[in-house]
Amino acid sequence: MLEIKNLHASIDGKEILRGVDLVVPTGEVHAIMGPNGSGKSTLSYVLSGRDGYDVTEGEIIFDGSDIVEMPAEERAAAGVFLAFQYPLEIPGVATMTFLKAALNAQRKARGEAELTTPDFIRRVKVASEKLNVSQEMLRRPLNVGFSGGEKKRNEILQMALLEPKLAILDETDSGLDIDALRVVSEGVNSLRSPERSMLVITHYQRLLDHIVPDKVHVMSAGRIVRTGGPELALELEAKGYADYAGEAA
Amino acid sequence: MPAIQETVDQVSQIDVDQYKYGFVTDIESDRAPKGLSEDIVRFISAKKNEPDWMLEWRLDAYRRWLTMTEPTWSRVHYPKIDFDDLYYYSAPKSSPGPKSLDEVDPELLAMYEKLGIPLREREILAGVEGASDRRVAVDAVFDSVSVVTTFKEELKKAGVIFCAISEAIREYPEIVKKYLGSVVPVTDNYYATLNSAVFSDGSFVYIPEGVRCPMELSTYFRINERNTGQFERTLIIAEKGAHVSYLEGCTAPMRDENQLHAAVVELVALEDAEIKYSTVQNWYPGDKDGKGGIYNFVTKRGDCRGDRSKISWTQVETGSAITWKYPSCILRGDDSQGEFYSIAVSNGYQQVDSGTKMIHLGKNTKSRIISKGIAAGRSDNTYRGLVSAHRKASGARNFTNCDSLLIGDKCGAHTVPYIESKNASAVFEHEATTSKIADDQLFYCLQRGLSSEEAVALIVNGFVKDVIQQLPMEFAVEAQKLISISLEGSVG
């Protein structure tokens, strides 16, 4: 599904990713852990095609083709989804409006028919109930005045509706209390499927108690420095990132 | 909300360089020679079969205009207008005073179609009865002469007079004499005075006491003839307890020279009356290099003359090379209310200097101003507004919110409010912000699969939502389309 080869990327001439190598096979959930400043969020932006990040070397093979030159919206239509660490607020735009605009834009890009309104509403209803997202919340402007938990649930709701092939979850646990964390994790777990890969980026191990990964990678100074099974997360929890700090820039 | 989806679709369909309404209709015109003189004023008056008092009124205005100078205080720049190089009268040749659609030049009807007059109105124009529950009466001002008025008969049953002002001058001289120039005095400003001298036609509405106008009244303005200044005059009177909603739409064909438009609109609301006036203005803004386009110097003012009366202005301004326009309310009656909701979009080399005046004279008068300015390209977009409370305006209230959104770093957004309170119990609140569409907001939308134009349209529609909601349904959809079209090509 996703194969990253020797990926180098920089912002304003400053190199943040320094040769990332990573393979996430179809249907697997991988976690990336690492100290602050190790390049985790940068990786998520580079994968989703944010402007301002220059890929200076390497490849991102997604679903068989290199997407390095592909604009963000095309990557989204191709099936790359990023759950933002800090979901953006868009005043005046109702959440429902936004969901429909995004869903139909992607369908159109893929040459699929747009959803009818009843069909769309039915899908939203099914997905929102699972995530405990109220109708009232859907009518409010996108993320405006949402609590941290509401924003993250809204991200997962979007993921459920957009049905991506690759979901990147950037610090999805940040700002969540334990109950909200459980709801969000259950949402994510229900979306695990043999056709879908996930990349879970997190600083803390606690999220991985709920979303158990197939593999755990440790990132430091812009590189994947270690790979292991779920037990690696526990080890990091116990020992911290001190062993890897020396490799930080 | 389907309207937004429609906007998004619209954006992808439209060819950026094509001004949709930039075509010239080929109808033979009947027009006065170039230039302005007493003779031209007499010519116009004679063409209209006007009574002597009207001619005198015009001549008086003309003489006063000669002593005035063009205002220079607004933030707009343009080459000096040669008032002697314009045509002041131009009427499409058609059988005089058409009574039904059959008598209307088929080219005109074809033009309405090209104009994309909302389907409902076109059906009405085409005589399709019962096409919908909501009906709109249209008084189309094609260049200067009101060509067709529909539903006149039904309105008449309700006692509503909706006709060309030239007709009103002949048929209802007492009402016109009483109110014409009573809100915008002849010498109010340079352009209003010019209009008073040479106005060619416009709409007249009279809603009698206690009558709620049974339909939305609508008018379309178009500037067609080359080098024709267009000087409409609109007068709306709502008697005690009357209600009316009036819609004005504007389109103009593409021209190389700048065309002058100097309209005057006067609204009078007596006790407990309510007038809602909505405008969508999408005149030709000039080409990508700032060549051509309409000069739109308009005086619009409403007088809340009676207690508890209400006047509400809503405008969506996306067109014209220059817009100079301040729809205002004089809150004279106690407990009267004024509202101003505005969206002004500028792109290319457009210049907008627009806003409102809320003059609180009566007790417990209330006003509300919501202004959303969006500047893109190399345009300049200025909000200029006045809120004042006079000595006797105890308990006056105003809330003003002016937000500006900048798209690109070559444009300017300016906010120039004047707040003048001479009454301690008047409570005025003003807030204004200027910002741009944030990169991360844009990226968030792109990540969800929207194109950058769709994303901008979505965010801008969110930004202007408070104002769009004030528009009648037919206009709301149209307005959102227009905004998106005007902003095309603004994000690289």
Place this chain on the structure above:
Amino acid sequence: MNAEPRILRTQAEETLALEFAAARTQLPGSPAIAAARESAFATFQKLGLPHRRTEAWRYTDLRALLRTMPPLAVGATAEVSSLADPLPGLDRARLVVVDGIFRPDLSDLNGIDGVTVRPLVDLLQASDARIGQQIATLNDAVVSLNSALMIGGVSIEVPAGARIERAIEIAHVTSSAVASHVRNIVTVGADASVRLLETHVGPAGSAYQANIVTEATVGDRAKVIWAKLQSEGNAAVHLGTLAVTIGTETQFDHLTLMIGATVSRAQTFVTYSGENARAGLFGATMLRGKQHADIALSVDHAVPNGASRELFKAVMDGRSEGVFQGRIIVRPDAQKTDGRMMTQGLLLSEDASFFVKPELEIFADDVQCAHGATSGEIDDDILFYLLSRGIPRPEAETLLVTAFLAEAIEGLGDEAIGDAFEEISRNWLATRGQEAA
């Protein structure tokens, strides 16, 4: 005089022309300065006194307000019997300027070692380049008049790196019914830190006029606190201008307190010349009787990454008129500018007025700018809450008005000066209703 003949429209303008013609050969300064005076007066004549159609002076029509002109101050050392202290209890060095003349004999320069203080006349003789530098592009008639007629003032130089603890006051005193034109030059070096005070006093009942222009530069990374107290005599006309350029990473905080004079105008022009500078601009106006006070502010973000905060409060009693005109300009390349301006007026009497024009003029897109303005009377609900707790109405009102003004005064961020200025606002409230000017 070689200036083109022009029909002067008002008596005041005519008087000024005659006075300038008579005084021009005696005014201090080098030939270059004399030439500059001629050109400045020509500009003044071209502009004339500001009037209603002069947009920047829209609400302060000097053509109507200045019917007559008192004689020009001649620069003689006037006797000043007892120097009233407008800020008792506030420790500071004092540079006393009487009728435009710097008076070392009346001044206290202790505790400000390193700071160079000179009479303006020295700079005029030396054609110092700083004279006229900050005001070159203002095109303001009152400033031009000052440039033509300035007779004195002081120059304060704070050397680079100096940290001056003791506040330095320029005390402007007018002795009698004269018109004085004062010019001060303030130069704060890089990395310096200083607290400046500017006070303006004069005899009650005397129809004097004070036109003070101060030109200042603040060096990179310097930190300046600047508080102005306008408590002129109740028949005076005060026209004050500060034009300042602030450098990279400076912190410039300025407060204007307007309480005196019958007609007053305080103009502040701040220009950013270096990035990451921050300015805080505050104002508190207290008016009664028929007083008219106008604060005009222009904040010019000419470079990127600047921040400004403006908070102006005005309380109007009697038949007074308060005016605030503020403008934030963001020039085409001044990206990442963050400007926020708030103006609030409180009308204590039915006959008072408040005029506000807060402007944003923005030519860069990546900015966060906002302004707000409110006008109204004391909130009934809050007043009732206090009354219901047994606080008598005058005390309750005093409490609320003091708190209203305090927000602006405390914005300056200097406790000692803030306390002294708040004391003035309390005294003003305590004498409410006693004086009808």
